Amino acid sequence: MTNILVVEDNNSLRRLMRIHLDRAGYAVYEAADGVDALKVLDNTPIHLMVVDVMMPRMDGFELTGELRGAKIKIPVLIVTAREALEDKRTGFQLGADDYMVKPIDMEEMLLRIEALLRRSGISESHLMSVGGMALNQDSLTVTRGARIAVLPQKEFFLLQALLSYPEKIFTRQALMDEIWGYDSDTDPRTVDVHIKRLRERFHDFDNFSIETVRGLGYKAVVRA
Amino acid sequence: MTNILVVEDNNSLRRLMRIHLDRAGYAVYEAADGVDALKVLDNTPIHLMVVDVMMPRMDGFELTGELRGAKIKIPVLIVTAREALEDKRTGFQLGADDYMVKPIDMEEMLLRIEALLRRSGISESHLMSVGGMALNQDSLTVTRGARIAVLPQKEFFLLQALLSYPEKIFTRQALMDEIWGYDSDTDPRTVDVHIKRLRERFHDFDNFSIETVRGLGYKAVVRA
DNA sequence: GCTTCCGTTCATATTCAGTTCATAATCCGG
DNA sequence: CCGGATTATGAACTGAATATGAACGGAAGC
Numbered sequence: 382m383t384n385i386l387v388v389e390d391n392n393s394l395r396r397l398m399r400i401h402l403d404r405a406g407y408a409v410y411e412a413a414d415g416v417d418a419l420k421v422l423d424n425t426p427i428h429l430m431v432v433d434v435m436m437p438r439m440d441g442f443e444l445t446g447e448l449r450g451a452k453i454k455i456p457v458l459i460v461t462a463r464e465a466l467e468d469k470r471t472g473f474q475l476g477a478d479d480y481m482v483k484p485i486d487m488e489e490m491l492l493r494i495e496a497l498l499r500r501s502g503i504s505e506s507h508l509m510s511v512g513g514m515a516l517n518q519d520s521l522t523v524t525r526g527a528r529i530a531v532l533p534q535k536e537f538f539l540l541q542a543l544l545s546y547p548e549k550i551f552t553r554q555a556l557m558d559e560i561w562g563y564d565s566d567t568d569p570r571t572v573d574v575h576i577k578r579l580r581e582r583f584h585d586f587d588n589f590s591i592e593t594v595r596g597l598g599y600k601a602v603v604r605a
Numbered sequence: 606m607t608n609i610l611v612v613e614d615n616n617s618l619r620r621l622m623r624i625h626l627d628r629a630g631y632a633v634y635e636a637a638d639g640v641d642a643l644k645v646l647d648n649t650p651i652h653l654m655v656v657d658v659m660m661p662r663m664d665g666f667e668l669t670g671e672l673r674g675a676k677i678k679i680p681v682l683i684v685t686a687r688e689a690l691e692d693k694r695t696g697f698q699l700g701a702d703d704y705m706v707k708p709i710d711m712e713e714m715l716l717r718i719e720a721l722l723r724r725s726g727i728s729e730s731h732l733m734s735v736g737g738m739a740l741n742q743d744s745l746t747v748t749r750g751a752r753i754a755v756l757p758q759k760e761f762f763l764l765q766a767l768l769s770y771p772e773k774i775f776t777r778q779a780l781m782d783e784i785w786g787y788d789s790d791t792d793p794r795t796v797d798v799h800i801k802r803l804r805e806r807f808h809d810f811d812n813f814s815i816e817t818v819r820g821l822g823y824k825a826v827v828r829a
Numbered sequence: 830g831c832t833t834c835c836g837t838t839c840a841t842a843t844t845c846a847g848t849t850c851a852t853a854a855t856c857c858g859g
Numbered sequence: 860c861c862g863g864a865t866t867a868t869g870a871a872c873t874g875a876a877t878a879t880g881a882a883c884g885g886a887a888g889c
Contacts, residue, residue, distance in 0.1 A: 533836080534836095550743060571837055573878070594755070595845065595877075596876070757847080759847065794848090795847070801869095819866075
């Protein structure tokens with residue numbers, strides 16, 4: 382069971398998050414601000430935090446700063462209002478962490494959490510669901526409604542990588558690093574071929590698509 | 606991901622630095638002297654350099670001088686032996702840069718690097734919000750309200766450059782240097798065309814505009 | 830041993846971002 | 860208000876990047 386701490390002063394938003402996280406099978410802990418959060422962290426092994434940057438008493442920056450100072454490296458999903466993006470202190474460590482802009486789409490939140498957990502090696506659940514599809518890493522299957530497709534390894538992991546961060550552009554090299562391994566000597570163009578096959582395979586499935594960003598790489602677009 | 610170039614002729618010290626930087630989540634590049642460093646800089650977008658002042662072939666001063674001449678403003682963390690502090694040439698640009706005295710404490714190095722990145726605004730540069738718009742460099746998108754626009758690279762970086770200093774006048778050459786690279790041989794008039802396309806793209810968006818400063822260049826004007 | 834399927838490479842077709850060019854519009858000093 | 864210079868605009872071009880089709884080799888399964 383994965384423990385998630387939600388640090389959010391807005392009660393109704395916090396409750397909403399709780400509901401969705403509960404439903405997704407996480408154990409949810411709540412805190413209304415940074416001071417509360419630290420208390421919870423003292424008593425419970427938390428695997429991931431969802432933190433609002435704007436809170437009374439101790440805000441998100443102070444909280445994460447406090448944790449970094451104590452060398453605790455829990456992945457943090459930061460929630461911020463668009464205006465707050467201008468805040469100079471927004472310099473959290475991308476790479477381990479991620480952010481979302483309000484208003485929060487619950488579906489997106491779950492996706493990002495799954496991705497963070499996977500990236501930090503915490504997730505044992507090799508399951509992921511995006512836009513009405515379920516990806517199962519153990520069987521390399523993609524389930525959509527009644528249809529089940531078994532994908533070749535490379536195609537599966539490619540799709541999984543892209544869908545972990547919808548809209549985020551992945552360079553070929555980034556995908557190679559993640560899937561083929563950092564030191565592979567396979568031609569990065571191979572990615573193109575797999576992308577083509579994925580597109581072909583899912584061409585009749587309009588919940589998502591893989592788009593080309595010329596000069597950079599590829600990204601997944603998930604539709605509502 | 607932040608790219609750091611370590612320029613240090615002492616192999617064991619360089620390797621030690623690499624290990625700590627790796628562990629801190631940076632992408633590390635290495636060079637044994639200034640000449641090597643320039644090669645790396647030609648091929649890779651480096652965000653920060655750690656440079657030893659005492660090196661064979663081309664030393665740290667020559668290297669940073671070279672870069673300044675080429676108007677490249679990468680923050681530099683200078684490593685120096687205590688005796689070398691008296692060197693007259695120590696007049697590097699504090700403000701953007703910082704220095705450390707040997708022996709190097711790795712913990713301290715990481716702190717200084719973080720500070721430099723924060724100061725130079727690189728660690729947060731993937732996100733920017735101006736006048737109700739959010740620019741996301743990871744996806745080359747501009748979000749305004751519910752609408753999301755994906756821009757071609759050149760247009761995106763042009764817009765980002767202008768908006769990062771509203772009201773500041775950029776000459777075509779300055780924009781070329783920053784986006785195309787200082788050694789590009791593209792006609793500076795090309796900027797005009799991209800400006801036109803940006804204006805067209807955002808003509809129905811009145812939170813900002815790009816204005817011509819005759820004889821000088823362009824500037825962005827953001828409205829309240 | 831034969832077949833099937835995956836991953837890769839290669840050769841070729843297609844696309845499009847970026848650039849250039851030609852021309853029109855605008856500005857500004859005199 | 861004229862003329863030279865600067866900028867805007869529309870359109871064409873092009874080369875690099877991507878898509879596509881096909882073929883090859885090797886591993887797994889039969």
